[in-house]
Amino acid sequence: MLTVAVLISGTGSNMRALLEAAADPGFPARVVAVGADREADGFAHAEDFGIPTFLVPYGQFPSREAWGEELARQLDVWNPDLVVLSGLMRLLPPALVDARAPHIINTHPAYLPEFPGAHGVRDALVAGVSQTGASVIVVDDGVDSGPILAQERVPVLPSDDEHTLHERIKPVERRLLIDVVRRIATGDIDLAAVAAPQTT
Structure with missing residues (x-):
């Protein structure tokens, strides 16, 4: 468990x-x-x-x-x-x-690496994009820069403000988080392997 x-x-x-x-x-x-x-x-x-x-x-x-x-x-x-x-x-x-590390994960209300930081929803609206998203990542020493474990797109509607867009992203974040925690628990996600430095 x-x-x-x-x-x-x-x-x-x-x-x-x-x-x-x-x-x-x-x-x-x-x-x-x-x-x-x-x-x-x-x-x-x-x-x-x-x-x-x-x-x-x-x-x-x-x-x-x-x-x-x-x-x-x-x-x-x-x-x-x-x-x-x-x-x-x-x-x-x-x-x-x-x-x-690498056993710390975080949710973020954007489709990383797009719009990292504390104002991901606001930044997406300011940028005028047609879609943003939600991500679950491994935490590293950067700002929302760790390996991505799961993410999903969320459309930005013409009528959206920061509140309405964030409220539509939150259910996606929750679903992704629960799924990632389940997959870590069952071994379907190996955090050590995901976070290992990539060699060429």
Whole structure:
């Protein structure tokens, strides 16, 4: 059984979808803890499912590195097989990424490598593209630059604003995330192989 810790910053809607999937006895992964970098509304979802939570407030640390050290200690308590970033609005420090790589994944509301960063939905609208998408990636030291595990296109409608487009991307993100976690748990995705440097 794959054990999973989820890190959030906000409402945790993607996380709730994963919790609902993992509540099925037939699902091959279990969420063992939910952490956040601030007081997050998503903790309520964890409580609904009886999942322990932990808080590592970013503003209480003198540096990103110091915050990452405490976050690493909290994760070590649960020692999950996989860490899922689900709306965590912080870049993890390289030391934490290196310690757990390649077993950290993230969802992103764009068809990477298109529109990386914190404003992927807005950037797609500004660019005037006819389609964007959703991606699930392995986290590396860059900004949404890790190996892609799954992605799917989502059309941009003429009437879309940032809210409506994001609301149509979210269900795709959730479905991709649940499928990727399932495939990691069953061995259909080998993270070590996916993240291995490519040789020619």
